[in-house]
Amino acid sequence: MGDATSPEPLVVGVDVGGTKIVAGAVRGTEVIETVERPTDVSNADAVLSGIQTAVQEISERDEPPSAVGIGVPSQIDFAAGRVLSSVNIPVAGVHLRNDLSARLGVAVYLDNDANCAALAEAELAEGGPVGHLVMLTLGTGVGGGVVIDGRVFRGATGLGAELGHLVIDSEGPECPGNCPNRGCLEALCSGQALARDAGALAAAEPDSRLAGL
Structure with a gap:
């Protein structure tokens, strides 16, 4: 032993x-x-x-x-x-x-x-491991993770939890990077989307505090 x-x-x-x-x-x-x-x-x-x-x-x-x-x-x-x-x-x-x-x-x-x-959060949750969990990660892009019965859900092709590339608005802004879609969740609320929108607002209001940053 x-x-x-x-x-x-x-x-x-x-x-x-x-x-x-x-x-x-x-x-x-x-x-x-x-x-x-x-x-x-x-x-x-x-x-x-x-x-x-x-x-x-x-x-x-x-x-x-x-x-x-x-x-x-x-x-x-x-x-x-x-x-x-x-x-x-x-x-x-x-x-x-x-x-x-x-x-x-x-x-x-x-x-x-x-x-x-998602797996780490499920395993280390307060009060002990949880069997079911959905997680969004926000950074440069938007990621998604799903845990079902304590296991990562991958779907038939391994792409079952690509939540950041769900289309929210088909006429929305182009998705960053090489994603061909428009209006993905990532195009609306990622770090890149925040920088894009902040830049547009600063350009529209050149005398604002935002433009001075």
């Missing part, structure tokens, strides 16, 4: 966004420390290198992780560890799980970032 008092293994969780990459060293449910760096979205290799650098930086501060979990704002083939499509970071078609595992030398687990967030 193992030593019941031995510490839980150290793992690293990485949240990859269109604006920043945040990596955290985690033991059990405790985040020991984090590092943050801007996301270089010039090409896929730049994104992978940014993730690799963040993981290596935080590993040097503590100890090598036993595994790395990565959440990306993209549509994922979970079984294959491959990105199917991606609006805000240029990694469509990339086998992120295998590529990053080879770079880092440890097991890598890959999923949509909102799925990761």
Whole structure:
């Protein structure tokens, strides 16, 4: 039998966004420390290198992780560890799980970032794990995660919870990134949408306090 008092293994969780990459060293449910760096979205290799650098930086501060979990704002083939499509970071078609595992030398687990967030919220909910949960994540874009009976809901093609690209207003603004739709939830209430609307208001009211920011 193992030593019941031995510490839980150290793992690293990485949240990859269109604006920043945040990596955290985690033991059990405790985040020991984090590092943050801007996301270089010039090409896929730049994104992978940014993730690799963040993981290596935080590993040097503590100890090598036993595994790395990565959440990306993209549509994922979970079984294959491959990105199917991606609006805000240029990694469509990339086998992120295998590529990053080879770079880092440890097991890598890959999923949509909102799925990761939804599962974490369901597992760590006050009062104990909850079986059913719907989550929206707001950042550069809008993500969605759904947990049913304690498991992430993926749908028939793995895209069952892409709530940010539900069309709310078919005549609304164009969706940011490479989404071809108009009036998606992401086009209306994401960080990019806020910046767009604030810029338009500032241009319309050049003497306003907003324009002076």
